[in-house]
Amino acid sequence: MAKRARHEEGLDIELAELPAELRWREWMGRVEAVIFASPEPVGREVLARVVGRECNLDLIIDDIRDELRGRPYELIAVAGGWQHRTKKGFADAIRAATGLGAETKPLSQSDALILMCIAYFQPITRGELSQFFGKEVSRDMIGHLRSLGFIAAGPRSPQPGAPYTYVTTKGFLSHFGFDTLRDLPDMEALEDAGLLSKDRLLAGDIPILASDLSAEEGEAEDVGLDFSE
Template sequence: MARRTPLAARASLAILPDPEPAAETVRLAEALIFASPRPLAAADLAARLPPGHEVEAVLAELRRLYRGRGITLARVAGGYAFRTAPDLAGLLRGDAPEPRKLSRAAIETLAIIAYHQPATRAEIEEIRGVSTSKGSLDLLLETGWVRLRGRRRTPGRPVTYGTTPAFLEQFGLDSVGDLPGLDELKGLGLIEGRLPAGFGVPVPSDDPGLRPDEDPLADGLPDPDIA
């Protein structure tokens, strides 16, 4: 006679997540990610899937289904989105609208903000060694890659700048911590020659919370950076 599973054991088995997500659940996840205007966070995806499914298993199945195809599931800006397969991206550039080109000053300013955020205009100028035009900062704000964070608790209460999720999406980064470090920059040929003693590349962070030396923007005080 076959042994019957104790009731308690059967109850515990009933609540275990399905290790192989159902096809309809995978289809639903596919549709949700496709329809989302921004990369969809795993937590947001899990909240909209039927109970009893592990979101990581669903995402793994989607990656498997799209492996080797023209589009792929990518982790970008802390969420998930469908992107053109990397090996095909170059073939499609001719069909895409010409992106607005940044000046060298704007590119340098963007790089400094990305690595040193939160950064004020004066701090950006100190690192660059030259003055930074208001136009460069305005352009970066217009692209949506840079945002106003707060005000530094120093005389004049200057505005601090940081990057946005749109910056991560534009450059295909999951987080700002994925920016290349010193060794990677050397390997790309972006840093050459002998470096000064103690030279290093900071570990970037785009934590949205204000730092202890920052105050909220909404204080009604004028600021020369955004006047």
């Protein structure tokens, strides 16, 4: 059915009449065009609609990345898909010329801490977050993170009353440049960098602040964590 639908759309995905090299180049062009045209990361299942069965998407992505070396933008894996993004080194030039990127989603120190806890311990309830902080995490604070698109309601907890849990979203992954949650820095790496102590966190003693990340930007980049954006 899917193959028939593609035929009706007039798109030859197999390109069997083309020599292998030209076929590969056409597939590369299609994949890059689809990613370039999308405002959101594009997943594997979408890209598979424009290439043949013999096309290895991972190799296609690798070849596109090779061709982009030296360009001011790159193709990155983020939020379970791929997206074109300008390289960080050109951020100042873009802001100076257009003003784009001057405004970022605001995160207070408390916001950043709550988001960090949700990211590492999800699914987690508001009550459990309150235990970490030693004071109540308000519904307004949770609502703010939800309005930014960083968290969403997860499954009901088996605790009495079946409270909602909270989990991070694809918007969280995209904003902070993670492909999957497996890309979050390992707890041990954060401890080695002096940014986080799991034992102290679980005991309700939060040793990390968003301002600390800003002050220690070099170390934060090394482990890939900066929720203070």
